[in-house]
Amino acid sequence: MTITAAELRERVAAFLATHDPATMDRMEFLRARYDAGLAWIRFPEGHGGLDAPQSLQPVVDEAFRDAGAPDNRARTNGIGLGMAAPTILAFGTEEQKRRFLRPLWTGEEIWCQLFSEPGAGSDLANVGTRAVRDGDEWVVGGQKVWTSGAHNARLAILVARTDPDVPKHAGLSYFLCDMTDPGVEVRPLRQITGEAEFNEVFLTDVRIPDAQRLGEVGEGWKIANATLNQERVSIGAGASARENGMIGTVARTWREHPELRTPELHDRLLRLWVDAEVARLSGLRLRQKLATGRPGPEGAGMKLTYARVNQQLTGLELELLGEDGLVYSDWTMVRPEVIDMTGRDAGYRYLRAKGNSIEGGTSEILRNVIAERVLGLPPEHRVDKDRPWKEVAR
Numbered sequence: 001m002t003i004t005a006a007e008l009r010e011r012v013a014a015f016l017a018t019h020d021p022a023t024m025d026r027m028e029f030l031r032a033r034y035d036a037g038l039a040w041i042r043f044p045e046g047h048g049g050l051d052a053p054q055s056l057q058p059v060v061d062e063a064f065r066d067a068g069a070p071d072n073r074a075r076t077n078g079i080g081l082g083m084a085a086p087t088i089l090a091f092g093t094e095e096q097k098r099r100f101l102r103p104l105w106t107g108e109e110i111w112c113q114l115f116s117e118p119g120a121g122s123d124l125a126n127v128g129t130r131a132v133r134d135g136d137e138w139v140v141g142g143q144k145v146w147t148s149g150a151h152n153a154r155l156a157i158l159v160a161r162t163d164p165d166v167p168k169h170a171g172l173s174y175f176l177c178d179m180t181d182p183g184v185e186v187r188p189l190r191q192i193t194g195e196a197e198f199n200e201v202f203l204t205d206v207r208i209p210d211a212q213r214l215g216e217v218g219e220g221w222k223i224a225n226a227t228l229n230q231e232r233v234s235i236g237a238g239a240s241a242r243e244n245g246m247i248g249t250v251a252r253t254w255r256e257h258p259e260l261r262t263p264e265l266h267d268r269l270l271r272l273w274v275d276a277e278v279a280r281l282s283g284l285r286l287r288q289k290l291a292t293g294r295p296g297p298e299g300a301g302m303k304l305t306y307a308r309v310n311q312q313l314t315g316l317e318l319e320l321l322g323e324d325g326l327v328y329s330d331w332t333m334v335r336p337e338v339i340d341m342t343g344r345d346a347g348y349r350y351l352r353a354k355g356n357s358i359e360g361g362t363s364e365i366l367r368n369v370i371a372e373r374v375l376g377l378p379p380e381h382r383v384d385k386d387r388p389w390k391e392v393a394r
Contacts, residue, residue, distance in 0.1 A: 003052045005059045011050075012038060012063040021069040030072055030106040033064070039072075039105045040081075043089060047101050055284075073107030075338045079149060079231075080104045080111030084157050084176075087227045091174075091215045100155070100176065112153035113231075114144040114177060114201060115224065119394055121146070122365045124159070124228075125168045125221055126394065129203060131160035131175065138162075138175065138213070140183075140206045146359070150186045150199040151335050153179045158208075159224050162217055164390040171389050172220030176212040183207075193351045194331040197339055231360050232299035247276035249342040249349065250313045253320060260320050272313055279305045297373035300366040307356035307363055310341070314350040321346055 015036050021029055033039055034048045038060055043049030074081055085104055088096055103109040120126040129142025140160055150156070156177040163171035179186070183206040188196035215223045243251055254261065254269060279302065286302055318325035328347040341352060357363040371377040384392045 003050060003056070005056055008041070008050075008052065008056055008059050009063055011036070012060060012067075016064075016067050016069075021064075021067060026070045027106060027108065029070055031102065033069075034102050034105050038064075040085070043101075047089065047097055048105050072105055073110075076149075076152065077104070077107055077110050078339075079113050079153075079157075080109070080155075083113060083227050083230045084111045084155075086230050087157065087223060088176075088214065090226060091219075091223050095211070096176070096214065104155075109154040110149065110152050112147050112150045112156045112179065113227075114147060114150075114156045114158040114203075115227075116146045117143060118145055122362050124224065125172065126389075126392070127159055127161055127172065128394070129158075129160045130164075131162050131173060131208070133162070133210075134207075136210050137207045138210065140175070140177070140203050140208055142203050144201040144203070145198075146189070147186075147199045147201050148197055148339070148359070149337075150179065150201050151188065151196075152337055155179060156201075157214075157227060159220050161389065162220070165388050166218075167386050168384065168389040168392065169221045170218060172224070173217050174214040174220040174223040175208050176214060177203075177206065177208055178212075181206055181208075188333075188335060190333055191352075192354065193348055195334045195336055197336050228361060229297065229299050232303040232366070242277065242280065244280075245276070246310045246313045246342055246349070246353070247273060250317045253317050253346065257320060260322065265316060265320055268312075268316055272309055272316065275305070275309050276313075279309065297369050300361065300369040301374065303360055304363055304366045304370070307353075310353045310356050314346070314353040317346045318350050325350075 015033065015038060019029055019032050024032075037045055037048065037050040039048035041049045041052040041057055041060055042054040044051055081104070085101060088100055088104075092100070100109075104111065114129075115124060115127075117127050117129060119128060127142075129140065129144065131138040131140045138160075140158070142160065144158075147156075156179050158175040158177040159172055160175060161171050162173040165171070177184070183204040185202040185204070186199050187202070189198045189200055190196045191198065250269070251273070283302055286299060325346045327345065328351075329345050342349065361369075368380055372379045
């Protein structure tokens with residue numbers, strides 16, 4: 001029998017009656033909330049959830065927020081919550097779920113993603129980072145790039161090549177890497193905004209226990225695709241409330257400056273408002289698929305739309321503001337804990353939105369995904385698809 005919103009509110013009230021957030025230690029409270037199944041409610045019982053519909057998550061979150069309960073640093077652990085957790089739930093062993101899911105949700109352990117490489121970005125299956133078996137461990141060496149939040153992360157999801165003698169998609173395996181282990185080096189990558197939220201990561205003889213391999217050897221591409229689908233849903237599904245996100249920020253600028261409006265800008269803003277609202281409603285439907293832990297390729301369409309609308313909105317805001325839109329507040333190189341897309345000033349928003357069509361899969365690659373996996377069009381010609389990876393020119 002499916003749990004109802006009223007029953008969830010009763011569960012939260014009963015929990016709060018014995019766990020006072022005003023007097024309890026913050027981490028003890030969060031751990032207890034997880035153990036009570038009131039963390040991510042769509043997850044199974046015993047792993048922070050109640051097998052409840054994803055659509056009821058806001059009911060629980062709002063009840064805890066109204067009670068003044070502490071949060072779980074969700075904004076600083078987006079990769080962990082949005083990508084690592086559902087992947088571990090779908091492919092991990094019971095031991096891995098027990099070890100990693102609770103400290104991930106409570107924010108005790110922040111996660112990053114070690115996927116892209118200098119020679120394997122859009123063509124992710126071409127990764128060259130090697131993992132060689134040595135008894136009960138894997139010795140890993142290589143370089144990763146564009147790693148969001150690696151400077152704050154304790155753990156990482158990692159794709160590495162375990163068999164160079166088979167075609168590139170077949171020779172990959174998936175690991176959970178401790179970022180504090182010897183041989184892991186994180187270097188900042190300064191962006192056009194001035195900050196350095198991305199990093200390059202060098203792995204030199206890093207030893208990962210086989211117990212931290214996710215799935216079977218050679219299943220890395222299948223599991224990575226599940227993670228990427230989660231990532232695109234996480235990035236592109238958008239806000240749950242109307243006029244949240246970039247459309248809300250730009251709409252506020254519009255309302256605050258009636259003297260700068262023109263009919264042409266008004267027409268463009270209304271068209272983008274409709275696009276943003278369609279994306280929001282589509283995102284509500286798409287998030288329901290998270291309940292299975294394996295959303296489909298349609299997440300590519302959501303992320304593609306998100307990038308386009310964000311870039312067009314931030315460009316429109318600069319046009320509206322005229323010369324004031326050219327002012328940029330701070331070029332200081334900082335290492336942010338949180339990516340705040342709608343924060344700071346219009347110049348920052350415009351520059352940061354340029355990355356939306358790159359991160360989480362380039363818009364060009366996402367169009368291929370939509371064409372082949374959603375629309376069923378003939379696939380792009382690939383001459384290296386069936387050749388052993390070691391024979392492919394790089």
